[in-house]
Amino acid sequence: MPTAATFEIEYLQYLDADGKLVRDDLPALARDVRELVALYKEMLFVRVFDSKAVALQRTGKLGTYASCLGHEAAHIAIGSAMQEDDVFAPMYREYGAQFHRGVKPREVLLYWGGDERGSNFSGPAHDFAWCVPIATQCLHAAGSALAFKVRNEPRVAVTVVGDGGSSKGDFYGAINVAGAMQLPLVAVIVNNQWAISVPRNAQTGAKTLAQKGIAAGLECLQVDGNDLIAMRTAMDFAIKRARHGHGGMVIEAVTYRLSDHTTADDARRYRPDDEVKAAWQREPLKRMKTYLMSLNAWTEEEEEAWKAECAAKVDAEVNAYLETKSQPIEAMFDYTWAELPADLAAQRAEAIAADKSAH
Numbered sequence: 001m002p003t004a005a006t007f008e009i010e011y012l013q014y015l016d017a018d019g020k021l022v023r024d025d026l027p028a029l030a031r032d033v034r035e036l037v038a039l040y041k042e043m044l045f046v047r048v049f050d051s052k053a054v055a056l057q058r059t060g061k062l063g064t065y066a067s068c069l070g071h072e073a074a075h076i077a078i079g080s081a082m083q084e085d086d087v088f089a090p091m092y093r094e095y096g097a098q099f100h101r102g103v104k105p106r107e108v109l110l111y112w113g114g115d116e117r118g119s120n121f122s123g124p125a126h127d128f129a130w131c132v133p134i135a136t137q138c139l140h141a142a143g144s145a146l147a148f149k150v151r152n153e154p155r156v157a158v159t160v161v162g163d164g165g166s167s168k169g170d171f172y173g174a175i176n177v178a179g180a181m182q183l184p185l186v187a188v189i190v191n192n193q194w195a196i197s198v199p200r201n202a203q204t205g206a207k208t209l210a211q212k213g214i215a216a217g218l219e220c221l222q223v224d225g226n227d228l229i230a231m232r233t234a235m236d237f238a239i240k241r242a243r244h245g246h247g248g249m250v251i252e253a254v255t256y257r258l259s260d261h262t263t264a265d266d267a268r269r270y271r272p273d274d275e276v277k278a279a280w281q282r283e284p285l286k287r288m289k290t291y292l293m294s295l296n297a298w299t300e301e302e303e304e305a306w307k308a309e310c311a312a313k314v315d316a317e318v319n320a321y322l323e324t325k326s327q328p329i330e331a332m333f334d335y336t337w338a339e340l341p342a343d344l345a346a347q348r349a350e351a352i353a354a355d356k357s358a359h
Contacts, residue, residue, distance in 0.1 A: 013224035019290025043072040048310040066093040067259035073284035074253040077231035089128040089141035089159040105317035135165040138174035145183035164195020179217035184242035192257035197270040213250030225253030226284040329355040
């Protein structure tokens, strides 16, 4: 029988797990020492912040928290590749991308501390807030991309979804409309190998997750998600082509979740120790540090000094979070309805009275 169509998924990597270059056709970023050092410092800051946030949760000073340990290269690449007027629709652990776009660490802590004011964060007001319902943020990004096309604006919508989330109908709906209408949408699947306790091989029969974009008519690419240079190069390419009217793209960032899914999870119950130990050998900060040191662009002394500076900055953000005064009890009723329905008005009055009697 004749072949109707053929497809292939390319794989992009510049730095291997040992921090050594594996290609000769290097992008300019690979030799831009100043830029690489700046991005690496952002990655290191995110890791210091992440560790502190987990410690806050363990000591009862923060609610359930979703760690980003091991995702730093993918997230920093996403944030640094975007323009200010592009739209970002994250899920719930893309802190590196958000920090780059101006979100303050104290605002992340407010959100996970149960204070909705954290979602009124600094940075672009048109970016979407954290999205815990799985994959619905992909539809928000697709809608934004459609608005950009209708208005003839040279802007791009970027969204992030996990390996498990890429199996949701919301993801497929988003990429389908993006392909059908040639929308400026970049969908990054951060494949960290586990959808909470469900392993990658039990989630889908697809050989790659990137190929899910083929049916939608999108450009597709699989990238080493622990390689900052590869991730940034892929994002630059995807965003540029989308901005110039050439359609959307699906990027699969292959990485590993080095932490529990959230602090409410215990990954030791379902992940083999050997697998986790092996993943630590491929993690993103280790390889970028090795590469920078091979270029004489980074030293152990600079590493320790920057870690100390990061710790001080994070402590200041934590203090700002802890010192934020709680909202009055009635605030939970005050920002949804223009005119509060009678039953909620009664509940509001009861809540205020109960709060006064408790104090």
